[in-house]
Amino acid sequence: MLKFSVAATALLRGVAAGATTSPCDALKAAGLGERLILPGDAGYISEVNSWWAKNGRQNADCFVLPHTREEVATALTALTSGPIAGGNSSIAVRSGGHNAAGFSSTANGVTIDLSPLNATSYNAETNIASIGPGGKWQYVYKELFKHGITVTGGRDGDVGVGGFLLGGGNSYYSGRQGWGCDSVINFEVVLANGTIINANRTVNADLWQALKGGGNNFGIVTRFDMEAVQAPLIFTDTRFLSKNYSYAMVDAVVGFADSDESLADDAFFTFFSHDTDTSPEIFSAAVHVNTQGITNNPTPFDEARSLPALQNFTLVEDIATAAAQSQVAPGAWSYGMTLTFSNDKQIANYVVTRHEEFVESLKKLMAPEDFFTQMFLQPLPSYRWSIGKQRGGNVLGLDDLTNNALLYTAGVGMFSDDAPRDEAYALLMEMEDEVVAFAKSVQGDMEFIYMNYADAGQNPLGTYGASNIEFMKDVAAKYDPTGVFQTLIPGGFKIQNVQ
Numbered sequence: 001m002l003k004f005s006v007a008a009t010a011l012l013r014g015v016a017a018g019a020t021t022s023p024c025d026a027l028k029a030a031g032l033g034e035r036l037i038l039p040g041d042a043g044y045i046s047e048v049n050s051w052w053a054k055n056g057r058q059n060a061d062c063f064v065l066p067h068t069r070e071e072v073a074t075a076l077t078a079l080t081s082g083p084i085a086g087g088n089s090s091i092a093v094r095s096g097g098h099n100a101a102g103f104s105s106t107a108n109g110v111t112i113d114l115s116p117l118n119a120t121s122y123n124a125e126t127n128i129a130s131i132g133p134g135g136k137w138q139y140v141y142k143e144l145f146k147h148g149i150t151v152t153g154g155r156d157g158d159v160g161v162g163g164f165l166l167g168g169g170n171s172y173y174s175g176r177q178g179w180g181c182d183s184v185i186n187f188e189v190v191l192a193n194g195t196i197i198n199a200n201r202t203v204n205a206d207l208w209q210a211l212k213g214g215g216n217n218f219g220i221v222t223r224f225d226m227e228a229v230q231a232p233l234i235f236t237d238t239r240f241l242s243k244n245y246s247y248a249m250v251d252a253v254v255g256f257a258d259s260d261e262s263l264a265d266d267a268f269f270t271f272f273s274h275d276t277d278t279s280p281e282i283f284s285a286a287v288h289v290n291t292q293g294i295t296n297n298p299t300p301f302d303e304a305r306s307l308p309a310l311q312n313f314t315l316v317e318d319i320a321t322a323a324a325q326s327q328v329a330p331g332a333w334s335y336g337m338t339l340t341f342s343n344d345k346q347i348a349n350y351v352v353t354r355h356e357e358f359v360e361s362l363k364k365l366m367a368p369e370d371f372f373t374q375m376f377l378q379p380l381p382s383y384r385w386s387i388g389k390q391r392g393g394n395v396l397g398l399d400d401l402t403n404n405a406l407l408y409t410a411g412v413g414m415f416s417d418d419a420p421r422d423e424a425y426a427l428l429m430e431m432e433d434e435v436v437a438f439a440k441s442v443q444g445d446m447e448f449i450y451m452n453y454a455d456a457g458q459n460p461l462g463t464y465g466a467s468n469i470e471f472m473k474d475v476a477a478k479y480d481p482t483g484v485f486q487t488l489i490p491g492g493f494k495i496q497n498v499q
């Protein structure tokens, strides 16, 4: 069991005897004055607005942008062990800033922004790519492509390395390589006490495994060393169709989830959206990728290819270009949630219909052009479950599954600050409840909640299985005995909160 010290919280909150220094002053005193962005500084507003979702754009007392792992360690120890008086302050840790729930920012304390730690390099002798947490996937790929290689990273080019890999990482390469975290062969980590360690198969192996899916519960990762794979040009086929063809998209995604390893190099997902910028009506869409650049590999998507598309882009391009062109616009208030089901067409059809009802309900709250929705179905064929274990193990708790599955995500975005956000969020939660109930009614609910897509009210770590939960608690207590990552860094899913 974790026994987190009240003293750690007291220190940051300035309750320590005689504390008078603010957290930002403590950082200055530690020699990090040059790395601070303070309210009133020229770059302060653009720093706040550099988070993808409006929900994440929070006015910290100051931002600290370390340039080295040593500066990360200095920042962390200055914030957690000095005589500081910041009131009810907290610390946030940010890499790419794509988390929509506000987990990587704080309005009341200090945000450690790892953006400058964005170097990417490749060692051809070891076939290891070393990647800074502050990198964004499109730039990581661009650098690695110079060497003809890539890694199991994100599909949206603006997503950050740090959060993606610590939460798992669903990639075009996942059919062959597993979750992104399964390709991490070493993490360089700054612990709460400022110690810098490595975690890999032979050194701190428990931490290595816990970081593969366990989120920000253990330390700040300052470098990910990943096994590289060859990067031939990839084939991408992106289609937007009328919602009349939604059920053809369901057939394709269910077919992909039922496929065997012969399609391990083919990635596919389908989504359904209301977005008046793209189409006056709800549309369905599909993205098919062959990571080896094969343009005519037979897949369950072939039948749908003959349907009339509103738009269709078929390209053979490098992964960096594909990622750069695949970005969801920033700046909206964004709310999303995720679930995982057995690969059951009844459930897939149900969520398509339920999404259409969701859109109709939102239209009663605001004008159609004031919001957009996205509902994704992504195949998880069963041959993926064993990859994590084969590569040293992660904590996602999927190793013993045997069935094919669908990963479901649904969300709503609104650009106006005056949008009825609470009401829209309530409708999203209502939909979540009803989808869970339907999936349960047909024995298809798999309970697994994928951290990277989860709403703050969901409990992904709690779905990773009793032994993984116990393991993560033990690892957190071992490497962070005073509980800094549980109490002083509250953003994210905290293992101490899991029963």
Ligand SMILES: Cc1cc2nc3c(=O)[nH]c(=O)nc-3n(C[C@H](O)[C@H](O)[C@H](O)COP(=O)(O)OP(=O)(O)OC[C@H]3O[C@@H](n4cnc5c(N)ncnc54)[C@H](O)[C@@H]3O)c2cc1C
Residues within 6 Å of the ligand: 052, 092, 093, 094, 095, 096, 097, 098, 099, 100, 103, 104, 114, 133, 154, 155, 156, 158, 159, 160, 161, 162, 163, 164, 166, 167, 168, 169, 170, 171, 215, 216, 219, 220, 221, 222, 327, 328, 452, 453, 491, 492, 493
């Ligand atoms: C448009 C869009 C597309 C996406 N596409 C995909 C996809 O294809 N596949 C997929 O799996 N996910 C995808 N996601 C989800 C994405 O992986 C998560 O939002 C992820 O957390 C983003 O990482 P980040 O570094 O940008 O996030 P941040 O907001 O910077 O951080 C997220 C969390 O990780 C913690 N954290 C970040 N870096 C570190 C670090 N170095 N050490 C310790 N803790 C850290 C933060 O404290 C925070 O709790 C997408 C999200 C969006 C919005």
